[in-house]
Amino acid sequence: MNETLAAYAARYGLRQSAARPPLRKYIQSVWARRNFIWAFASAKNISMYTDSRLGQVWQLLTPILNVSVYYLIFGVLLNTKRGVPDFIPFLVTGVFMFGFTQRSITSGSKSVGDNLSLIRALHFPRATLPLAIATVEFQQLLLSLIVLLGIVFAFGEPISVQMLMFVPVLLLQLMFNVGISMVMARLGAFNRDVSQLLPFIMRTWLYLSGVIFSLPDLLHRSHALKTHPWIGEILKANPAYVYVELSRHQLLGEYRHFVQHKLTESTTQLWIYAGAWSAVALVGGFLFFFSAEERYGRG
Amino acid sequence: MADTKVRGGTIIDVDPAREPIVVVDDLHIIYRVYGAGGKGNAASAFSRVLRRKNRPSMKEVHAIKGLSFVAYRGEAVGIIGTNGSGKSTLLKAIAGLLPPHSGAVYTDGQPSLLGVNAALMKDLTGERNIVLGCLAMGMTPAQTKAQYQKIVDFAGLKEGFIQYPMRTYSSGMGARLRFAIAAAKTHDVLLIDEALATGDAKFKRKSKARIEELRKEAGAVFLVAHQLDTVKEMCDRVIWIDEGRMRMDGDPEEVIAAYTEAAGK
Numbered sequence: 068m069n070e071t072l073a074a075y076a077a078r079y080g081l082r083q084s085a086a087r088p089p090l091r092k093y094i095q096s097v098w099a100r101r102n103f104i105w106a107f108a109s110a111k112n113i114s115m116y117t118d119s120r121l122g123q124v125w126q127l128l129t130p131i132l133n134v135s136v137y138y139l140i141f142g143v144l145l146n147t148k149r150g151v152p153d154f155i156p157f158l159v160t161g162v163f164m165f166g167f168t169q170r171s172i173t174s175g176s177k178s179v180g181d182n183l184s185l186i187r188a189l190h191f192p193r194a195t196l197p198l199a200i201a202t203v204e205f206q207q208l209l210l211s212l213i214v215l216l217g218i219v220f221a222f223g224e225p226i227s228v229q230m231l232m233f234v235p236v237l238l239l240q241l242m243f244n245v246g247i248s249m250v251m252a253r254l255g256a257f258n259r260d261v262s263q264l265l266p267f268i269m270r271t272w273l274y275l276s277g278v279i280f281s282l283p284d285l286l287h288r289s290h291a292l293k294t295h296p297w298i299g300e301i302l303k304a305n306p307a308y309v310y311v312e313l314s315r316h317q318l319l320g321e322y323r324h325f326v327q328h329k330l331t332e333s334t335t336q337l338w339i340y341a342g343a344w345s346a347v348a349l350v351g352g353f354l355f356f357f358s359a360e361e362r363y364g365r366g
Numbered sequence: 367m368a369d370t371k372v373r374g375g376t377i378i379d380v381d382p383a384r385e386p387i388v389v390v391d392d393l394h395i396i397y398r399v400y401g402a403g404g405k406g407n408a409a410s411a412f413s414r415v416l417r418r419k420n421r422p423s424m425k426e427v428h429a430i431k432g433l434s435f436v437a438y439r440g441e442a443v444g445i446i447g448t449n450g451s452g453k454s455t456l457l458k459a460i461a462g463l464l465p466p467h468s469g470a471v472y473t474d475g476q477p478s479l480l481g482v483n484a485a486l487m488k489d490l491t492g493e494r495n496i497v498l499g500c501l502a503m504g505m506t507p508a509q510t511k512a513q514y515q516k517i518v519d520f521a522g523l524k525e526g527f528i529q530y531p532m533r534t535y536s537s538g539m540g541a542r543l544r545f546a547i548a549a550a551k552t553h554d555v556l557l558i559d560e561a562l563a564t565g566d567a568k569f570k571r572k573s574k575a576r577i578e579e580l581r582k583e584a585g586a587v588f589l590v591a592h593q594l595d596t597v598k599e600m601c602d603r604v605i606w607i608d609e610g611r612m613r614m615d616g617d618p619e620e621v622i623a624a625y626t627e628a629a630g631k
Contacts, residue, residue: 073391187463
């Protein structure tokens with residue numbers, strides 16, 4: 068009697084150990100690990116500063132120092148205000164919200180490579196790693212938001228109902244970050260050069276995204292951009308710009324007024340782009356990461 | 367009567383009376399190693415780019431070269447061989463952590479690997495590693511809480527060490543904690559890679575009893591160890607691997623005797 072081993076294994080209901088589970092089951096098992104994701108993120112966050120003497124104080128000190136540097140360079144030395152109202156809160160919101168996406172991308176690209184020992188020790192859906200990394204960044208952002216809101220109010224911004232709309236912006240950006248960090252996790256897992264290149268890409272992206280200047284203001288002034296309006300359209304579709312700008316619209320009343328009435332730019336387009344980017348990044352990123360699931364253990 | 371299965375020229379005898387739990391079918395494993403050899407300076411890297419040569423620091427290692435065997439429920443299989451013979455690679459492949467280049471591994475349920483290098487998260491305390499390990503294995507927070515004290519007791523670390531980061535542990539302590547975490551759950555297939563080697567006599571006794579229990583819970587246990595007496599004590603079948611190929615498979619006494627003779631030469 069001749070039977071292949073594969074047929075013999077199938078007869079007893081054995082399954083390939085390195086096979087990828089069906090998508091539905093995979094999503095269920097990721098959902099079942101939600102406590103792991105949260106616990107892993109919190110543990111990472113706490114262990115981040117255990118070596119330093121001030122410890123957890125750095126969680127708040129880092130964003131404050133960041134803001135001071137930007138204030139020194141752009142507010143005092145270069146004085147790049149150029150008629151943008153509330154320039155310091157404008158700058159701080161930009162730097163923090165861009166940094167949220169930027170850090171999700173950089174640490175997302177290392178999320179698989181840095182945890183190879185865990186991947187090779189225990190069996191769990193790998194998507195939990197980039198998800199946990201995005202959660203780490205989200206927890207960090209929540210802490211820096213204390214600093215951000217402190218600065219916004221310190222510069223005389225009144226508390227308004229509009230500020231509640233910051234919450235959905237934040238959630239949309241989080242969805243985008245989760246998706247993009249899954250894409251980066253897969254790229255970084257199989258190509259180690261990605262993390263070397265990223266700093267340059269991220270810096271270029273920073274300057275293209277209207278973080279340290281107002282893009283609507285620039286579009287309004289620049290002749291080159293007026294003669295080639297398609298460049299402006301591309302710049303306005305840039306997800307980093309969309310989330311940064313949308314956050315500013317919710318938090319800074321004067322800036323919103325400045326953009327909507329003096330420059331006559333609409334917010335509706337920003338919301339449409341924000342929603343579309345979130346959905347595309349989250350679904351696409353998850354599927355992209357999932358389709359290499361069984362290969363992550365390999366070098 | 368044994369059935370005979372044919373695959374790629376190798377003939378495997380299968381016992382139809384027993385239920386298989388792991389089937390390894392003409393398995394080949396090739397994995398990549400980064401940072402091996404080659405001068406790492408920028409000039410040589412640049413000249414390689416110009417000459418369109420591949421990075422020499424990326425090497426492919428053919429670790430398992432066509433292995434086939436069947437393990438049954440309730441078996442404790444010892445795997446022996448010299449350093450670099452492919453024992454650990456085989457366990458990783460059974461666990462599904464290293465994808466096969468060709469061939470396949472079929473298992474019932476999800477195998478769990480317990481290795482000596484598998485530091486969980488070295489910057490985190492023992493406490494957090496227990497919680498995270500349990501959650502990653504798919505336990506609920508309530509189950510994790512219930513198991514927590516058992517794990518601490520089983521690992522038997524010195525007073526207070528559970529609150530220190532795992533990087534401060536000695537290799538023996540780390541191995542004990544890892545074993546304790548993995549053994550907290552019932553596994554269909556448990557793969558143990560040298561994880562007991564660094565434990566002391568008392569811990570070995572405890573873990574041996576636990577392995578015995580896990581086997582009775584209808585799974586199979588694979589054990590890689592260099593201490594042949596451990597293998598002889600714990601296993602009822604031994605596989606000897608040499609350079610990624612099967613050298614011998616059978617009764618522990620016989621295989622170990624043949625192995626010691628070959629090693630003595």
